[in-house]
Amino acid sequence: MKRWIAFWNILVKDMRTYYLKPPNISWGLIFPLAWTGMFFVKSGAGPESLLALLPGVVALSVLFGTTSLLAVTVTFEKRNRSFERLLLAPLSLELLLLAKTGGAIIFGVANAFVPVIMAACLADLSHIAWSTFVPAVLLIAVASTFLGLVIAVAVSEVFEAQTFSNFFRFPMVFLCGLFFPVESLPLFLRPLSYVLPLTYGADLLHGAVDSTNALPPVLDVSALALFCLGLFVASLGNVKRKWIL
Amino acid sequence: MNRVRRGSASAAPYPKNMTATAISAEGLAKHFGEVAAVESVTFSVLRGEVFGLLGPNGAGKTTTINMLTGLARPDAGTIRIAGLDCTARPRAAQHLIGVVPDDNNLYPELTGFDNLRFCAALYGMRKAERQGRARELLDAFGLAEAAGGKFGGYSRGMKRKLTLAAGIIHQPEILFLDEPTTGLDVASARQIRQLLADLHRAGTTIFLTTHYLEEAERLCDRIAFLVAGRIVRTDTVENLLQLVRGRYVVQVTCTRTPPSLAEKLTAAFPDFGFDTAKPGLIRVEATGPVHVGPLVRFLEEAGAEVVEAVRLRPSLEDVFVQITGIEAEAMRKEKERVRSGE
CATH class of the missing domain: 3.40.50.300 (P-loop containing nucleotide triphosphate hydrolases)
Structure with missing residues (x-):
C-alpha cells in the first residue's frame, strides 16, 4: 500500500507541475495541429478528407506530447538533482519509472483526443472502430513514452532531450505511414519503417478509422508490446548504469 | 526554534536482529x-x-x-x-x-x-x-x-x-x-x-x-x-583533542605590524612557532606556557601596535592540521569558493 501511495503521488505531482509547461504546449499540441493544418490546406479537400488525416495527427500528437513531457519530468529533475529524492525513496526502480512515465502516458492519451474532438466538429466520426482506436492510442502512448524515457535518461539537459528526440520524431513523421502509406516509400526506406514503433501504431489507427491497415492487428499489437517492453528494460538498465554510479 | 520530535508511532523500526x-x-x-x-x-x-x-x-x-x-x-x-x-x-x-x-x-x-x-x-x-x-x-x-x-x-x-x-x-x-x-x-x-x-x-x-x-x-x-x-x-572528539592538549597557543592581535616580523620573532624566540599569514594576527605555538609579557614588549619595540593577546583552547582544527597537514581555513575557503561557483 505504501508503495502505491508513493506511486500515485509521483504521478499526480508530475501532472500538476509539468502538464502546462511551454515545451509541452508547443511540441505536444500546437506542433501536431499546425502540421495537420498544413496537410489539410495543401490537399485542398473538404472536411470529409479529415478522416484520412486523423490517424496521422493523432499518432503525431501522442508521439510529440509524450516525448516532450518526459524531457521535462525526467531530464529536468535529474539536472536539478530532485530525481535523487525519488531514487532515495523506498520504492523499486521499476515502480518509480512507471510512476514517472504514467503522467506522460495519460498526457499522450489526452493529447490524442484534442484532434479527435476538433475533427468531431467538422466530420462524421461514427464509422470509427473505437474498440480498436482507443487501445491503439494507449499502446502508442506507452511505446512513445518509453522511447522518450530512453532519450531522457541518456542526456543531461532538457534542450538536449528535445533535440535528441527530434532525431527520432521527425523521421517517424515520414517513415511510419502517418500521412502516406509505407508502401509508397522508396524500397530501401521500407525496412527502416518496420523498426519504428509508430508504424505499427499508425497502422492500427488506420484500420480503426478507415480500414486501410496494411498489417494484421495482432501483428501491430504484438510489435508495439515488444517495443514497450524493450524500451522500458533499456531505460531501467540506463538508470541503473548511469544514475546509480 | 521549536523542538522537533522523533516519535516512535510512525518511525520505521529497526530490524529485530539489529545490532548496536x-x-x-x-x-x-x-x-x-x-x-x-x-x-x-x-x-x-x-x-x-x-x-x-x-x-x-x-x-x-x-x-x-x-x-x-x-x-x-x-x-x-x-x-x-x-x-x-x-x-x-x-x-x-x-x-x-x-x-x-x-x-x-x-x-x-x-x-x-x-x-x-x-x-x-x-x-x-x-x-x-x-x-x-x-x-x-x-x-x-x-x-x-x-x-x-x-x-x-x-x-x-x-x-x-x-x-x-x-x-x-x-x-x-x-x-x-x-x-x-x-x-x-x-x-x-x-x-x-x-x-x-x-x-x-x-x-x-x-x-x-x-x-x-x-x-x-x-x-x-x-x-x-x-x-x-x-x-x-x-x-x-575527546581522544582527538588529547593530541593537542600539551600544546599552548596564543593569538596576538595587532593594528600595525612591521615587515619581516616572522623572521625577527623566530630569531628572538626560537622555542616558539609563529604564524603571521593573516594580516594583524600572530599565532604563537609552544610546547610549554607562553609568557606574553616579553613577547608583547618585543613586538612593540619592533614597531607593532598590540591590541590584545589571548590564549586559545586547543581545538579540533589544531588536531586536523596536525593529522592531515591541511590548513582548515584553506579548506573552508575552497569549499565556499566551490559552492559559490567561482
Whole structure:
C-alpha cells in the first residue's frame, strides 16, 4: 500500500507541475495541429478528407506530447538533482519509472483526443472502430513514452532531450505511414519503417478509422508490446548504469 | 526554534536482529575512471551516535555518503545499514534512512507545504499523517508563514531548512547529512545545529560530513578524517583533542605590524612557532606556557601596535592540521569558493 501511495503521488505531482509547461504546449499540441493544418490546406479537400488525416495527427500528437513531457519530468529533475529524492525513496526502480512515465502516458492519451474532438466538429466520426482506436492510442502512448524515457535518461539537459528526440520524431513523421502509406516509400526506406514503433501504431489507427491497415492487428499489437517492453528494460538498465554510479 | 520530535508511532523500526551498529562500512572503494575517489574506507557508526566525516573538498565525502545511501555502487567493500546488507542490494535500507544532500534539491515549482507533503508520500505516509507532519515541521523550522510560497522563491537559509525538514519528514532512524550548514547565516546554522542536537537526544543516528571543524567538535561523538579518499584517523572528539592538549597557543592581535616580523620573532624566540599569514594576527605555538609579557614588549619595540593577546583552547582544527597537514581555513575557503561557483 505504501508503495502505491508513493506511486500515485509521483504521478499526480508530475501532472500538476509539468502538464502546462511551454515545451509541452508547443511540441505536444500546437506542433501536431499546425502540421495537420498544413496537410489539410495543401490537399485542398473538404472536411470529409479529415478522416484520412486523423490517424496521422493523432499518432503525431501522442508521439510529440509524450516525448516532450518526459524531457521535462525526467531530464529536468535529474539536472536539478530532485530525481535523487525519488531514487532515495523506498520504492523499486521499476515502480518509480512507471510512476514517472504514467503522467506522460495519460498526457499522450489526452493529447490524442484534442484532434479527435476538433475533427468531431467538422466530420462524421461514427464509422470509427473505437474498440480498436482507443487501445491503439494507449499502446502508442506507452511505446512513445518509453522511447522518450530512453532519450531522457541518456542526456543531461532538457534542450538536449528535445533535440535528441527530434532525431527520432521527425523521421517517424515520414517513415511510419502517418500521412502516406509505407508502401509508397522508396524500397530501401521500407525496412527502416518496420523498426519504428509508430508504424505499427499508425497502422492500427488506420484500420480503426478507415480500414486501410496494411498489417494484421495482432501483428501491430504484438510489435508495439515488444517495443514497450524493450524500451522500458533499456531505460531501467540506463538508470541503473548511469544514475546509480 | 521549536523542538522537533522523533516519535516512535510512525518511525520505521529497526530490524529485530539489529545490532548496536547502525552503519558499517568495510574496505569501501570507488573509482571514476583512473581516479580513486574512495579507497579502503572502513568505519562503523553506533546506534544513536553522531559521526562526522571531515575532509577537504574532493576528499571523497559525498562519494562515501552516496555509496552508503544507495546512490552509488561501491567497486569494492561491504556496507551494512541497520544490519541489512546493502552491498548487493544498495536500496535495501531506504525505508530506515533519511538523507539531506549538500544541494537543496526540492521542487522549485511546489510550495514549501506541498514539498513536504510530497516527500512524506514517497515514504508511504497517509494523507492526514503527512499533512500533520508537514505542518509540525514547518512550525518547528519557523517556516509556517512561508508554507504557501514556492520553494524556488525561498532564501538560501529557508531552502536549507526545508531540505532538512524533508530529510526527516518520515522520522528516519538514521540520518545522513552532507554539509548541513554550508552557506548559511549564523542564525540559521545555529538553528540547524540545535535541531541536530535535538534529534541526537531523541536517539537518531546521525552521519554528517562537514568542513566546519568547530561544528563537528560541537556536534559529533566520533570523527573520521578523510583525505584523498582514505580515512587517516577515526576517534572520539575527546581522544582527538588529547593530541593537542600539551600544546599552548596564543593569538596576538595587532593594528600595525612591521615587515619581516616572522623572521625577527623566530630569531628572538626560537622555542616558539609563529604564524603571521593573516594580516594583524600572530599565532604563537609552544610546547610549554607562553609568557606574553616579553613577547608583547618585543613586538612593540619592533614597531607593532598590540591590541590584545589571548590564549586559545586547543581545538579540533589544531588536531586536523596536525593529522592531515591541511590548513582548515584553506579548506573552508575552497569549499565556499566551490559552492559559490567561482
